[in-house]
Amino acid sequence: xxxxxxxxxxxxxxxxxxxxxxxxxxxxxxxxxxxxxxxxxxxxxxxxxxxxxxxxxxxxxxxxxxxxxx
Numbered sequence: 549x550x551x552x553x554x555x556x557x558x559x560x561x562x563x564x565x566x567x568x569x570x571x572x573x574x575x576x577x578x579x580x581x582x583x584x585x586x587x588x589x590x591x592x593x594x595x596x597x598x599x600x601x602x603x604x605x606x607x608x609x610x611x612x613x614x615x616x617x618x
Contacts, residue, residue, distance in 0.1 A: 549573050560593040580606045580613075 549570050561567045568589045572582035584606040591599035 558594065560590045564589065578610075580609050584610070 561569075568582070568586045571577075572585060577585070584603045587599040587603035587606070591597070591603070595602075
């Protein structure tokens with residue numbers, strides 16, 4: 549998959565050599581993994597600390613999924 553040519557709702561991914569959606573889909577990542585990557589990639593250009601908090605929340609979901617199954 550190549551990077552999308554257009555982006556709805558901003559331009560915070562357009563300057564990236566590999567956009568998050570391309571990386572996520574090419575690697576078959578889960579919803580939680582994809583969201584963590586998306587928020588980390590965009591935090592400087594969009595919502596700052598709030599995006600990092602969102603990424604952390606998805607990472608916590610993944611940690612809880614692993615540790616709750618023990």
